[in-house]
Amino acid sequence: MxxxxxxxxxxxxxxxxxxxxxxxxxxxxxxxxxxxDEMVECPTCSTYVAQSEAILSSGRFYCSKECLNNKKAK
Ligand SMILES: [Zn+2]
CATH class of the missing domain: 1.20.5 (Single alpha-helices involved in coiled-coils or other helix-helix interfaces)
Structure with missing residues (x-):
């Protein structure tokens, strides 16, 4: 027992x-x-965006396609 x-x-x-x-x-x-999901700074508008939602181009993370295009135009 x-x-x-x-x-x-x-x-x-x-x-x-x-x-x-x-x-x-x-x-x-x-x-x-x-x-x-680390936050990264957008080099165009200095907005912080989650790495998983950001657009990666030339080793930099952009918050939107607009910022990516603006960076290229400069
Ligand atoms: Zn931006």
Whole structure:
């Protein structure tokens, strides 16, 4: 009887550890996503835009196609 109780508590402990570990892994994944969404400054209008939404041209990030064209016109 006592052994059965210990086994149930032990299994519950393992499940808790696995759940806690998975939660921490999710947290790391969220941090990775934040890094890819880093804010970059548009060289034309100095507006900060998320890297994932910016237009990449010649190693620079532009907030819109308009700013990209304005930069080329100069
Ligand atoms: Zn811009």
């Amino acid at each position: 006592l052994l059965k109780v210990i086994a149930v508590v032990f299994i519950g402990f393992i499940v808790y550890i696995l759940f806690f570990k998975n939660k921490r892994v999710d947290g790391v994944k969220k941090n990775d996503k934040l890094i890819s």
